[in-house]
Amino acid sequence: MSSLLKSRIADFQDVLKEPSIVLEKLRELSFSGIPCESGLRCLCWKILLNYLPLERASWTSILAKQRGLYSQFLREMIIQPGIAKANMGVSREDVTFEDHPLNPNPDSRWNTYFKDNEVLLQIDKDVRRLCPDISFFQRATEYPCLLILDPQNEFETLRKRVEQTTLKSQTVARNRSGVTNMSSPHKNNTPSALNEYEVLPNGCEAHWEVVERILFIYAKLNPGIAYVQGMNEIVGPLYYTFATDPNSEWKEHAEADTFFCFTNLMAEIRDNFIKSLDDSQCGITYKMEKVYSTLKDKDVELYLKLQEQSIKPQFFAFRWLTLLLSQEFLLPDVIRIWDSLFADGNRFDFLLLVCCAMLILIREQLLKGDFTVNMRLLQGILMWLSRCPGLPHHRCQQDPTESQGTPRLEVTW
Known part of the structure; x- marks a missing residue:
């Protein structure tokens, strides 16, 4: 050191x-x-x-209170209707109309359960491919949810709900003679044919399953926004940071701590995810325009070039701002950038400066390129920034757990 x-x-x-x-x-x-x-x-x-x-x-008491509250959320919100009665030995004849899955009442628990599953399937699809360049999220957590392992509890693993909701797909092929063949898409055992949704044995949980549960609880508690694609990219770096805490006592509660930190962070940036607010002063359109107005102040030549080619900030800055650059850099560098974003007293004004710095770092290529070349540059900016001085060197295909020290971030004009 x-x-x-x-x-x-x-x-x-x-x-x-x-x-x-x-x-x-x-x-x-x-x-x-x-x-x-x-x-x-x-x-x-x-x-x-x-x-x-x-x-x-007050840290000890607040952490105990919040972590207990999160456990309560799990018990109350991840429940399959009818499971409690089944555990109590209630017979089929004793099931009432209110308990029946075909109950049309919009307030019935079964109706809520089916609607929740629609949200869950979208979350499930997104979290399984979280940070594909590292293996962390596919590995088993040391601290699976204890409620899952308790047979006396009403808690139901989300993995089981997804498996019950998703139909097994088959490939349908028709040859010239009109004969239809049906086959499983994962029939072979070759690596390319392995199911990308393969999960760990019962009793174990992968880290992505923990992230899935965090997002599902958030969606249940925030029905006004629920789950929007991209939230998984926000919660991923938070959970990774807490789940790799050297302090095992805090690491054990990474799920609950991530949930509340994610909730607080979303309270500040949630307007980016609400479409009806896009054109308001707090919406994402206004922030994208601020990227260009800031660029105009810092580099008017580059600004005029992009304007001349009708390259709007919506074409590239939407993802940069909404996901806090989590898709533009590899995880170690995202975490380092977030140190500065979270420390920024003028919440996320610094993000606008980073976006402008990213443009200025590739200004020579942008000034030379036409519309097609420049769009390719802006939408694949990670490759180009990795060649630029002043930003951290990217550790391609490296697990962040292996990196040491604090990467450097410089935003200069």
Whole structure:
């Protein structure tokens, strides 16, 4: 460990050991990158995202309360109607009309259950392919949900619900003579034919299944926005950070802690996911236009070039802003950028500057290119930024758990 890194760790520890943490000092330190050693990043993110208060003395009680509340959410919201009666030995003759799956009442538990499954299937499809460049989310968690393992509980694993809801697909092929053949799409055992949705044995949970449960509970508690595609890319880095906490006592509660930090973060950026607000001053269209107005102030030549080619910020900046750049960089670099985003006192104004810096870093290629070339550049910007000085070097195909130190982020003009 370098002397510089040791000094930075000591600076963070000095700030965090105070009975009442000075938020401005913590933000100033965090903006330049938070070391992952000693669980510093996990703790700082919890404070910067308003999950933990500034008074250290209240941390233990608040964490116990919030984690208990999350367990209550699981018990109340991931329940299959009729399961409790089955566990109590109720016979089929005793099932009432209200308990029946064909009950047309919109307030019936079965009707809610079927609607929830529609949301769950979308979440399931998205979380299974989370961060495909690393194996972390496909690996088993050390701390599967204990409610799943309790046969006396009404809790039902989401994996089982997905399996019951999804029909097994078959491939239908018709030859020239009109004979129709039906075959399984995963008949062979070759690697290319393996089911991409293969899961771990009962009693084990992959990390993506934990993320799926977090998103499902969030959707249930926030029906106004529910689940929107892309939320999985926001919760993924949060969960990864907490699930790799060196402090095993906190790591065990990564699911609950991620849920509340994600909820707090979404409270700040949820307008980006609400279509009806797109054209309002708090909507995503306004923020995309701010990217261009900021670019005009910093590099008018590049701004005029993009305007001349009718390249609108909607063509590329929508994803950058909505997903907080989580799709433009590999996970270690996303986490490093988020250190600065969360520490930004003017919430996410810094994100606009990063987006402009990304454009300016490839300005020479953009000034030379035509519309087609430039659109390809902007929509595949990761490849080009990896060649630019001033941003972290990308660790392609490397698990972030193997990286050391704090990547550097510089945004200069």
